[in-house]
Amino acid sequence: MDARTAAAGQVCSVARTAALLADPWTVLVVRDLGRGVTRFDALAERLGVARTVLSRRLDGLVGDGVVERVDYREPGSRTRAEYRLTRRGRDLGVVLAALMDFGDRHLAGDAGPPVVRVHEHCGAPVRLVSVCAEGHRLGGDDRVRLVPGPGAPTGEQEPR
Template identity: 40%
Template sequence: MTSLHLGGGLADRSRWTPRECSIAKAMEAVGNRSAMLLIREAFYGTTRFDDFATRVGITQASAAARLKQLTELGIFARRPYQEPGQRTRYEYVLTPMGEALLPVAVALMKWGDEYLQDGKGGPVELLEESTDEPVDVAVRGASGRELSVDDITLRPGARYRRPRPESADPQPEG
């Protein structure tokens, strides 16, 4: 089985637990079907409440609850609009935090296209506007090289690393 390399004291998995896991926090925020489909619809250009509920296929009560939660998290922002002769209403637009979910949405779409569509491909394609070439997602290092799971080391994040003990014999500066 392929797995990440565990470094920085993580190799002994019995000595640590994934507290404060970012994946767990992200799944708590956007990890259910209606949340991801509302985000998908925002990427497709949907902004109006009724359109979100209809296009996602959920009740207005469910749409209201999820949009409220996603707005409170900072993924959506509410923006007022008013049709002539109508009361002021609100549309929902992605914030930069919401737009940062584009690679996640694309990765889920591509995974679903490959593994859940009976080998027939997905119902829609993502194409680069200027070239008409397919869009893809990949994990890349700072060098730009595409990485596989075997190329990646997992270690504690900077705020969770233990400070290194200072040397007993400090070296003079200068």
């Protein structure tokens, strides 16, 4: 059994999301689709990925409900496809933002991050924060406890 299949079969949201994203090419495809690069040729050129690899990744993302394939036709040309993130795919934006924040803090090097997310309205940098359902913003000293959720196997004990 390969790692993706093993991870997808676990009763764990982190493992299932890791299985969905599977490899770096998949993450980068989702990133670029989120940035508005929707056509196959543009994706292949921007990513520098083999067309066969890109085709397999897009097919997988379509099959997983992360991406939808939409046909278009420019005058005088054959019908082609472009790819768009579904609601499920757009929801991965926070996952990619978390990866970006980690990379900015730990992997950017002396030059700093290559891209900075800013709020379009005021120009201030955007950062991810954790907030509980009651609206309390969690800081570095706050503890979070994992408890069995509704999808936990029967008899599951609280994680340690």
